[in-house]
Amino acid sequence: MDALEVLKHDHRMVEQLFRDYHSAASDSQRRGVVELLVRELSKHAALEELMVYPLAKKVLPEGEQLVDGHLGEHMAVKKALADLDRLGEGDERTDELMAQLRRDVDEHVREEExxxxxxxxxxxxxxxxxxxxxxxxxxxxxxPTRPHPGAPDRPPALALAGPVAAAYDRIRDRLERRPKT
Incomplete structure (x- = not known):
């Protein structure tokens, strides 16, 4: 798959995770879906910021402004993911945060595609x-498998912070027995 097909595949996977969340039969299943969603969206955003957006800035006439807009959308998603990541199983705020995240992600995907x-x-x-x-x-x-809203979102600082964040995330994932994807 070329890069754009990879990104679209990620979008379809995230859309399926939102559907899985709503069809989950228990708080435990919903929490598992939330953890997968946090992981997949965090990886997707980090790689877009590190590898795709710098290319877009170089080759698109208004690339800088376009990428700045997408980075703003990413920040909203990262903050929602961080909030979701802190919640425990069965927390009553989860449904509201998931609904807001879905609206933000749907809008971002629509604009990107x-x-x-x-x-x-x-x-x-x-x-x-x-x-x-x-x-x-x-x-x-x-x-990285977790959101880092306070981390740099542009190279070269992102290229330095990303591997450190990813190593930290994977240790936390193992300790918390988070699912692997």
């Missing part, structure tokens, strides 16, 4: 998108 991605596909050579797709798939194995 109807505006951002088509423009990026026109501006970038298919071979470069293919290589970036492979790089994204490999990088998922080492990406």
């Amino acid at each position: 109807t505006e951002f991605m088509p423009r990026l596909r026109e501006a970038v050579d298919p071979a470069q998108l293919d290589k970036l797709g492979l790089d994204l798939e490999r990088a998922k194995q080492a990406a």
